[in-house]
Amino acid sequence: MTSVAMDGEALAGMVRSIAEHRDQTAFVRLFEHFGPRIKGFLMRQGASDSEADDLAQDVMLTVWRKAGQFDPVKAAASTWIFTIARNRRIDVLRRERRPEPDANDPLLVGEPEPCAETQMSTAQIQVRIREAMATLPPEQVEVLTLSFFEDISHSDIADRLGIPLGTVKSRLRLAFRKVKALVGDEFA
Amino acid sequence: MTVKHHPSEALLLAYAAGHLGEGLSLLMATHLTYCPDCRAAVAEAEAVGGAVMEESAPVVMRDGALDALLGRLDAPAPEARRPAPPSVTRRRPASSPARAVQGGIALPAPLKSYVSDLAGARWQWVGPGVRQLDLMQRPRGRDTARMLRIAPGRVLPHHGHEGLELTVVLQGSFTDEQGRFTAGDLAEIDRDGSHQPIADSGEDCICIIGTDAPLRFSGWVPRMMAPMMGF
Numbered sequence: 001m002t003s004v005a006m007d008g009e010a011l012a013g014m015v016r017s018i019a020e021h022r023d024q025t026a027f028v029r030l031f032e033h034f035g036p037r038i039k040g041f042l043m044r045q046g047a048s049d050s051e052a053d054d055l056a057q058d059v060m061l062t063v064w065r066k067a068g069q070f071d072p073v074k075a076a077a078s079t080w081i082f083t084i085a086r087n088r089r090i091d092v093l094r095r096e097r098r099p100e101p102d103a104n105d106p107l108l109v110g111e112p113e114p115c116a117e118t119q120m121s122t123a124q125i126q127v128r129i130r131e132a133m134a135t136l137p138p139e140q141v142e143v144l145t146l147s148f149f150e151d152i153s154h155s156d157i158a159d160r161l162g163i164p165l166g167t168v169k170s171r172l173r174l175a176f177r178k179v180k181a182l183v184g185d186e187f188a
Numbered sequence: 189m190t191v192k193h194h195p196s197e198a199l200l201l202a203y204a205a206g207h208l209g210e211g212l213s214l215l216m217a218t219h220l221t222y223c224p225d226c227r228a229a230v231a232e233a234e235a236v237g238g239a240v241m242e243e244s245a246p247v248v249m250r251d252g253a254l255d256a257l258l259g260r261l262d263a264p265a266p267e268a269r270r271p272a273p274p275s276v277t278r279r280r281p282a283s284s285p286a287r288a289v290q291g292g293i294a295l296p297a298p299l300k301s302y303v304s305d306l307a308g309a310r311w312q313w314v315g316p317g318v319r320q321l322d323l324m325q326r327p328r329g330r331d332t333a334r335m336l337r338i339a340p341g342r343v344l345p346h347h348g349h350e351g352l353e354l355t356v357v358l359q360g361s362f363t364d365e366q367g368r369f370t371a372g373d374l375a376e377i378d379r380d381g382s383h384q385p386i387a388d389s390g391e392d393c394i395c396i397i398g399t400d401a402p403l404r405f406s407g408w409v410p411r412m413m414a415p416m417m418g419f
Contacts, residue, residue: 031257057253080238085241097210101297105296107297109224111224126239133236133239147198147202148240165378177197
């Protein structure tokens with residue numbers, strides 16, 4: 001495992017430090033870590049160099065402004081920043097909305113209370129997820145990664161890899177279940 | 189409410205990755221309102237997305253990006269929310285309790301910005317016992333989303349399609365080749381699939397249907413109906 005994976009707690013600490021102290025030093029460290037990665041990720045999704053650069057800066061500005069909304073119990077810093085990048089991309093490049101369930105909706109069907117003793121921190125979960133992904137067969141990692149990187153449908157992935165759509169879906173199912181099994185019941 | 193029919197892992201991943209268009213995302217958000225298990229699965233897929241993003245090959249930011257950004261940190265944040273699309277019906281004030289229960293059924297929050305008043309909505313006749321409400325009147329992408337109200341015993345025209353079609357039941361139930369679908373259930377038909385839902389309980393079946401490509405109807409009657417339905 002790289003040091004990146006071990007840094008989950010530290011990254012979350014930096015976001016909190018921005019929220020609580022407007023800590024610019026923490027922001028610079030977060031920018032140096034995530035900025036180029038967000039940019040690389042967006043380019044793999046089809047953004048041009050300058051679009052990806054602008055978007056990555058926008059995402060980091062949102063991290064600064066919304067740091068107070070980051071909840072380390074719910075998500076790791078990288079997960080939270082990923083969702084900001086995803087939503088900015090849809091907003092700016094596709095000019096669409098992405099409807100989401102509303103946590104305050106009276107119709108929302110709640111989840112059973114999690115058992116506090118067995119709960120891992122989200123940073124630990126993130127480490128487990130990376131470990132789980134490292135143990136997946138290459139063809140499962142390929143469809144899993146493609147389904148995040150490329151802005152294409154699973155049918156397109158099937159066409160590109162020259163395999164039936166059903167095979168793409170079954171590889172994703174296997175990959176997803178294995179991650180879930182190795183991470184435990186933290187999410188379910 | 190017990191949800192029995194769920195989206196596939198592939199669909200949950202596509203939603204988490206941000207690859208679904210607005211119409212299909214609206215269908216997913218509606219199902220997720222009713223299904224804590226699928227919300228947990230989306231959270232897990234987002235965590236995978238965070239890991240994939242963090243491990244993607246970094247690309248150097250342009251010169252001066254950090255300084256430019258530091259200069260913007262304390263500028264006032266613009267209210268950047270994209271305005272909601274024009275609703276298909278007249279809006280009530282947000283404080284009105286009638287917003288929660290409309291036309292006899294309660295609408296999940298994600299749907300409320302697309303249809304504000306079911307009872308007062310102008311349902312379009314599309315066939316005997318079948319009415320529809322177009323939810324995305326000015327689509328930006330290829331997706332479509334519509335609400336259907338199907339009288340007991342009525343059948344939707346047989347159709348196939350190039351892309352994905354999702355259906356989520358809000359009230360009542362229908363049965364198709366995959367089984368029986370009640371409130372909260374999501375039916376997923378991919379590009380090679382085809383189905384013919386029958387409303388099978390004593391009340392109207394109200395459901396929403398989203399697609400990411402135009403539908404193909406088979407048989408001459410459905411083909412005549414297709415333009416009327418806007419499919």
